Amino acid sequence: MLSKEFIRGTIRTIILKLLAQNKQMYGYEITQHVAQLSKNEIVLSYGALYPVLHKLESEGLLVTTTEVVDNRARKYYALTSEGKKVAKAKVSELQEFNKILTSILNDSKLSLKTSAA
Template sequence: MEATSNEFLRGTLKTIVLKLLAEQGRMYGYEITQSVKERTNGEITLTFGALYPVLHKLEQEGFLLTESEEVDGRLRKYYTLTPSGSATAIQKVSEFERFVEAMQILLQPQQGLSIG
């Protein structure tokens, strides 16, 4: 059960992060990576080097707010969606679904045209 080489993950990172936050309300970076790994049975793995820049970018763009909290002596940075972040989450998910539909048309096995 190897993970896909993750080349398909390109361009979907923001969508994943926004959607998880829309669903969970409040998450910290490490939690996001663990949640993605568990829910996809290791199929999708977010690296920290990719995740943190995305989180910072989303924050800059006004989609996320942060609050730092000390838990068990370690610092955690919680992220929550702003209203425009919530709107963007919904939008990105539906854009991704549209994209997948288009991809299915391209990738479906070509029909033998013997029915009809």
């Protein structure tokens, strides 16, 4: 499983991307999608997911609706028009960052040699 540090830095963009691809999703569905797409390398806890969802909602990037499914209320999240714009920008920004990071990590001048003590 990947470091929580990396996940923390990308969870917002991951959520925005998933919601941009889907009309609406509920929390458990988001966690399962992420686990499936990452082959269980990224496992989002509810303690990590819901604060981000609430923050995105408070910023006006998400709207919520509640539906009753099997006698239980299920809260669905969907992007607002502003949320769609931000999602596109954040995904593009992360893709550019990944290119730069890959370039740095593939630089043959940067070797991770350890010196013998």
